[in-house]
Amino acid sequence: MIPELKTFLIAMSPIIELRGAIPVALKAYNLPLWKAYGLSVAGNLVPLWGIIFLGRPIANFLSRECLFFKKFFDWLFFKIGKKANLLLGKMGCDLTVLILTALPIPLVGGWTGAIASLILEVPAKKGIWLVFFGTLISGIIVSLLSLGLINFISGA
DSSP states (O other), rough: OOOOHHHHHHHHHHHHHHHHHIIIIIISOOOHHHHHHHHHHHHHHHHHHHHHHHHHHHHHHHHHHOHHHHHHHHHIIIIHHHHHHHHHHHHHHHHHHHHHHHHHHTSSHHHHHHHHHTTTTHHHHHHHHHHHHHHHHHHHHHHHHHHHHHHHHHHH
16 A cells, blocks of 8 residues: 555544654655645544534434434433533634644544534534644644654654
8 A cells, every 4th residue: 555545544543643644654654744744634634524524414313213322412412512512602612623623632633623513513614614724733733743753763
């Protein structure tokens, strides 16, 4: 499999996302920074946009078909989502999605931001933009950290 496709697929995966794809593309595959960044951001956005667009319809379908899912999604969207919306307010929900997406730390990232967008009932068009900009920011942070670490290791 070609390095570009591997980078794209690594970035799509949950937990690893572009936090793993950029350093691997730079160090293991020797891709230029612009290509590692672009492929990682693009790969990371595919599942995020899928979550935002398809999450609610899938939850509705599962809720109609199975009582367990109905109870779970009622709890998730109505109890958790409504309380968070009241606590954070409209602007706070948007900022929460952006920050969760932009922070490249373990267990927080694009997937978390997209799921938060769904739970906090951020409109899909706005959610798409929030995770897009959050992913761009995360990619920049990871690229800078990766270059610094690679240079540090190479110089040592």
